[in-house]
Amino acid sequence: MSYSIGEVANITGITISTLRYYDREGMFPNMERSNGGIRMFSDTEIETLHIIECLKNSGLSIKDIKQFLNWCQEGDSSLQKRRDMFYERLEVVDKQMKELQNTMNTIKFKCWYYDTALAAGTEETPKNMPEEEIPEEIRKYSYKCD
Amino acid sequence: MSYSIGEVANITGITISTLRYYDREGMFPNMERSNGGIRMFSDTEIETLHIIECLKNSGLSIKDIKQFLNWCQEGDSSLQKRRDMFYERLEVVDKQMKELQNTMNTIKFKCWYYDTALAAGTEETPKNMPEEEIPEEIRKYSYKCD
DNA sequence: CTAGAACCTGAAGTTAGGTTTAGGTCAATA
DNA sequence: TATTGACCTAAACCTAACTTCAGGTTCTAG
Numbered sequence A, B: 001m002s003y004s005i006g007e008v009a010n011i012t013g014i015t016i017s018t019l020r021y022y023d024r025e026g027m028f029p030n031m032e033r034s035n036g037g038i039r040m041f042s043d044t045e046i047e048t049l050h051i052i053e054c055l056k057n058s059g060l061s062i063k064d065i066k067q068f069l070n071w072c073q074e075g076d077s078s079l080q081k082r083r084d085m086f087y088e089r090l091e092v093v094d095k096q097m098k099e100l101q102n103t104m105n106t107i108k109f110k111c112w113y114y115d116t117a118l119a120a121g122t123e124e125t126p127k128n129m130p131e132e133e134i135p136e137e138i139r140k141y142s143y144k145c146d
Numbered sequence C: 001c002t003a004g005a006a007c008c009t010g011a012a013g014t015t016a017g018g019t020t021t022a023g024g025t026c027a028a029t030a
Numbered sequence D: 001t002a003t004t005g006a007c008c009t010a011a012a013c014c015t016a017a018c019t020t021c022a023g024g025t026t027c028t029a030g
Helices: A005-012 A016-024 A043-057 A062-120 B005-012 B016-024 B043-057 B062-120
Strands: none
Touching (some): A005 A016, A043 A062, A043 B062, B005 B016, B005 B043
């Protein structure tokens, strides 16, 4: 089964120009072309795109992702490097999740803060509220400096 | 209590040049200067930096964060807009967390995949493994197209 | 009072990750 | 066979978010 660039764009939600850019960067070393020079994406390339998205989300640059894809081309001799890379990503994403949880906590605090302000008609109300009146779940995220 | 730009850089981990850039962009509308023109950050600015980080993590651009900080300057008349913005961020960050969880699942699958490959000496082993031999927790992330 | 560390400004430079443009070619359909 | 929609390339362009540079000022410790 092979797909045109437009089909892949539809399947994955990645734009055509980005797909061509990835190809230019060498992300699809095994992709075939029709006689007329038209790209023929296969399931291999779709899976590569899945991995590219995953590694991008984990904070890797396009350059580093290309490095990983090069290792894949080298075969079993690069297994250790590839394993280590994924374990490193594991740690990084774990940190990202914790940071995002902090972000979420601050946002939840702010949602309470503005709900309270709107109910009272003024920001002064939540701003001056004594700690023990702040809902327990968000109390510790009030982050007051002064 | 007031802090020099260098102290703030130490406290927050944000570089001096970034702090100056934020100031140039108007993120600290109430910050004072010494007679000689030197920036004097207060706890208000430290808290603003905390919010800037939070909103950046939630996917907002510097321009949009500036917009929010402008609303803060307008006082109680902008409470509704500010509330709505935080509820929107809530949704966005919720999506981000789900996406990051997917990323994590793919990475965990790959960790298993490469551990298995290394133990066997070849990638063929995990690649051809029948589904029921893949550990249950990660089985559904194997993402095979072919 | 002087040395040097830390601060200041405006303007130019950098980088990643694409996107757009211009000028074509390919392929399925009427 | 002619159209037309999808595809192709190389090269230029774009944007966000900083960072660096050059040249000058302020502040603090000896």
